[in-house]
Amino acid sequence: MRVLMFGWEFPPHIAGGLGTACYGLTRGLAYHGVKVDFVVPKVYGDEDQSQIKLHSAEEVEFSERRFSFGKFYEQMRYFEIGSNIVPYLSPEEFSILVGEDIDKDSTKTEKILGRKFRFSGKYGADLMLEVSRYAVVAAALAQELDFDLIHAHDWLTYAAGVAAKRATGKPLVVHIHATEFDRSGENVNQQVYNIERMGMMEADLVISVSNFTRQIVISRYGISPEKVITVHNAVEADEREREVYKKHLPEKIVTFLGRITYQKGPDYFVQAAVKVLQKDINVRFVMAGSGDMLNRIIHNVAALGIADKFHFTGFLRGPEVTKMFAMSDVYVMPSVSEPFGISPLEAMRSNVPVIISKQSGVAEVLKHAIKIDFWDVDAMADSIYGLIHYRALPRMFKNFGKAEVDNLKWDNSAAKVIQVYQKALELRK
Amino acid sequence: MKKVCIYFQVHQPFRLRTYRFFDIGLNHNYFDDYANRNYIRRIAERCYLPANQLLYDLLTKHKGKFKVAFSLSGTFIDQMLEYAPDVLESFQRLAKTKKVEFLAETYAHSLASLKDKAEFHAQIRAHTRKIEELFGYKPKVFRNTELVYSNQIGADVFELGFDGVLAEGAKHILGWRSPNFVYVNPVCPKQKVLLRNYKLSDDIAFRFSNQSWDQWPLTAEKYVSWLLNIESKEEIINIFMDYETIGEHQRSETGIFDFLRYLPSEILKHPQELEFVTPSEAIRQLQPISPISVDYPTSWADEERDLTAWLGNDLQQDAFNKLYEMQEFINNHPDSEIKKIYRYLQASDHFYYMSTKWFSDGEVHKYFNPFGSPYEAYINFRNVLNDFMLYTGFTCDVRHEVERLTKINRRQEEIIRELKHLLSINTKSTKKKTTTKAVTESIISEPKNEKSTPKKTVKKETPIAAKKTKTPTVKKSTTIKKSKDQ
Known part of the structure; x- marks a missing residue:
């Protein structure tokens, strides 16, 4: 089986968990003998290409194929939106877009299509334009390649998936890692919602990363329950030798790691920190990550007078994340709405006890974790206090947590994804 | 002639309220009065009151031929006194029929038997006194919390004069032998042991309403035919279960009340083959067939019939050990209220809530557990215990101490x-x-x-x-x- 897969990011260049998940999944699929052509907007060159063939969308030249997707492109025109509410917005401003603005004007289109596109590869302000360009390129690429099925990850690539499906007639599976309701609460971006819904409607089958997300897909997007299948994420088996990092602070360290955005619930973490520090000052809180709420959180922390015990690290990458976990005594994921949430698994793999919100997909697969409602700051503070004071708890997590995580293998998740592929292919017959 | 011995366990713990760490040092109310009252009232309406009424009717109807035994835990009795005097009255009415036997157990439904003999004895004495005071009956036969039993535990209660003990007829202690005889404790041969027939007991307690069970629906008639089928040489069938089976675990819609209503008359239809006995009668009337050696404690819980439901993981052991570190200190404490709270904290249920076993096999565990996870249960219990240690003066508040010392220093x-x-x-x-x-x-x-x-x-x-x-x-x-x- 050969799969054409559309993603938006791939390790090591990641802004969120999507890249990590795609990496694990493609490796799992490779383990089962499925060949994957993975398309990302821009290939940096240092990704691990041992398991998959990585195509950079910008490599695609297309001139004579323009009419086959021209119609689709016209629809894409209307997806342009204001940039300030775009999710996953990276701190770097979207800057390099070599191609000029595209509009319905056919001569202009021809000119653009004759050139190579450059994609910035980051979630940027002009995201909608990139999404539509990506779709155009996808359709062209799809016609060049030979494959059985199309697999698209998250709304950014749905347009590409749909374009490829229309261009080739191959079945499409869309994979929901997050919905607009997770990212923005009730204030959804209508255009993003529309793209998501279009992708789900056009898809032959929909994969959701948890039952929590499946429910949202069914109730908020009106997708038929039979079409939506849950495949839980897993965690990449750890082959690296874990460096023993010695913590140099006497205090216990409680860590939040993730994008500092509404979806991740960072303000609840701050509130819990205040409660814990009132009772015990021998604790330090660390907020690792960046995001649109960072400044507000820093203000809050200063105003609450806990800044001497509350630290910000900015965005952390691979080895830094490992180091951070090695230093941590407790990991907290207070997400307001988390389709899955892979980082608690990474924490558990480093023997760090985790507190996770019940509003997360990962809560469905974990037993050896403390589960709380994201808004229940009292319960969160209480669990933090318990974990750093009662020694039997970390001992239990050490005994059971790591083993539990090691059993969540991408091989198993990939096997379920393959079942979905087979079902999608059968539906076509 | 086979004897049928029915015994019901009645127990409710004092459930702890959600006790956060910021309550430590400030709030010394540990028990969830509202939830406890609700539980007792709900179960009173569903089980205790109607079941007691039914038993009373049966006892008077069968005029001495039908008999049952109860064991009421001290924490249950205390909650009846507080929230359900009507239930207490109905038990007293049963006691007056003289065909109901009350067994001895630990006051707090605790696992003290595994940790501290003096406390174990003290709790049994306190419980016996309470039963005597309320029912005018001195218990003669002992059953330990959750039927936890070993040779040593038997010997410990023999010192208090109990020559009969109830235990689980666990496969691993019986081997090829049948639970349907009276055995003796090899450590003190004067003490007889009655073993629960778990198959026949669980047919009612667990399987009664299970529609995928091939014997469903279970009628009194069918059940008695099983009793009659038991080999004629066997002497006693011990049917032990939670009283809450009647009406709570098995709701009245399942027909459990009708089953209980017709069971005595179905049994008494065969006067040549079956008769009712109470545990103390069984011990008096029957000769033991052989010693039964139980080197490690058994219980009536789960498949393993061991202690792992209460002391199976680090959380449980830590909480258990921490609690009993206070034992000696509490013994010397003058305040009786504090002693009482200490007993309530010993209830085995608190440790049961911390069990991680229900991850694999535990519909039963889940049903009984007010906490979302064993971790929550543990943290909550440790918070309470932390405060209790401070409140009683067992540990001192480090912050206060630091404050005091820095002040002197300054x-x-x-x-x-x-x-x-x-x-x-x-x-x-x-x-x-x-x-x-x-x-x-x-x-x-x-x-x-x-x-x-x-x-x-x-x-x-x-x-x-x-x-x-x-x-x-x-x-x-x-x-x-x-x-x-x-």
Whole structure:
């Protein structure tokens, strides 16, 4: 089986968990003998290409194929939106877009299509334009390649998936890692919602990363329950030798790691920190990550007078994340709405006890974790206090947590994804 | 002739309320009065009251031929007194029929038998006294919490005069042997052991309403046919279960009340083959067939019939050991209210909630557990225990202690400074000796006064003191907190 897969990011260049998940999944699929052509907007060159063939969308030249997707492109025109509410917005401003603005004007289109596109590869302000360009390129690429099925990850690539499906007639599976309701609460971006819904409607089958997300897909997007299948994420088996990092602070360290955005619930973490520090000052809180709420959180922390015990690290990458976990005594994921949430698994793999919100997909697969409602700051503070004071708890997590995580293998998740592929292919017959 | 011995366990723990760490040192109400009252009232309506009424009717109808035994835990009795005097009355009415036997157990439904013999004995005595006081009946046969039993536990209660004990007829202790005989404890051969027939007991307790069970629906007639089928040489069938089976675990819609209503008359239809006995009658009337050796404690819980439901993981063992660290201290504590709370905290249920076994096999565990996870249960219990240790004076509050010591330290520094000052001024003066003497005296006497002042006044002083001088970091945070509170 050969799969054409559309993603938006791939390790090591990641802004969120999507890249990590795609990496694990493609490796799992490779383990089962499925060949994957993975398309990302821009290939940096240092990704691990041992398991998959990585195509950079910008490599695609297309001139004579323009009419086959021209119609689709016209629809894409209307997806342009204001940039300030775009999710996953990276701190770097979207800057390099070599191609000029595209509009319905056919001569202009021809000119653009004759050139190579450059994609910035980051979630940027002009995201909608990139999404539509990506779709155009996808359709062209799809016609060049030979494959059985199309697999698209998250709304950014749905347009590409749909374009490829229309261009080739191959079945499409869309994979929901997050919905607009997770990212923005009730204030959804209508255009993003529309793209998501279009992708789900056009898809032959929909994969959701948890039952929590499946429910949202069914109730908020009106997708038929039979079409939506849950495949839980897993965690990449750890082959690296874990460096023993010695913590140099006497205090216990409680860590939040993730994008500092509404979806991740960072303000609840701050509130819990205040409660814990009132009772015990021998604790330090660390907020690792960046995001649109960072400044507000820093203000809050200063105003609450806990800044001497509350630290910000900015965005952390691979080895830094490992180091951070090695230093941590407790990991907290207070997400307001988390389709899955892979980082608690990474924490558990480093023997760090985790507190996770019940509003997360990962809560469905974990037993050896403390589960709380994201808004229940009292319960969160209480669990933090318990974990750093009662020694039997970390001992239990050490005994059971790591083993539990090691059993969540991408091989198993990939096997379920393959079942979905087979079902999608059968539906076509 | 086979004897049928029916015994019902009645127990409710004092459930703990959600007790956060910020309650520690401030709030000493540990029990969820509202939930406890609700539980008792709900189960009273569904089970205790209607079932007691039914049993009363059956006992009077069958005029001495039908008999049952009960074991009421002390924590259940205390909650009846508080929330359900009507239930207590109905039990007293049953007691008056004289065909109901009450068994002895630990007052707090505790696992003290595994940890502290003196406490174990004390709880049994307290329970026996309570039963005598309320029902005018002195228990003669003992059953331990969750039917936890070993040779040693048997020997321990034999010291208190119990020559009969109830235990689980666990496969691993019986081997090829049948539970349907009376056995003796090999450590003290005068003590007889009645073993629960778990198959026939669980047919009612667990399987009664299970529609995928091939024997469903279970009628009294069918059940009695099984009793009759048991080999004629076997002597006694011990049917032991939770009383809440009647109406709570098996709701009245399942027909459990009708089953119970017709069971005695179905059994009494065969007077040549079956008759009812109470545990103490069985022990008096039947000769033991052989010793049964139980080297490691067994219980009636789960497939394993061991202690792993209560002491199977680190959380449970830690909480259990921490609790019993206080035992000696509590023994010497003069306050009876504190002793009572300590007993309530010993209820085996608190440890059951921390079990991780239900992850694999535990519909039963889940049903009984008010906590979302064993971790929550553990943290909650440890928070309570932490406060209880502070409240009773078993441990001292480190923060208070640090506060007290830094204050003394600061005062001493001040005095030293003053003395140096005086020394420098009065080097020529002849008065200097007398003044320094007076000041040094005050140093010695002041810390003593400090100890006797109640903690509250110490607290109030600190913010003012903090302003005056440099304070260590520990102090700082407490003052910050205080000003915010205001």
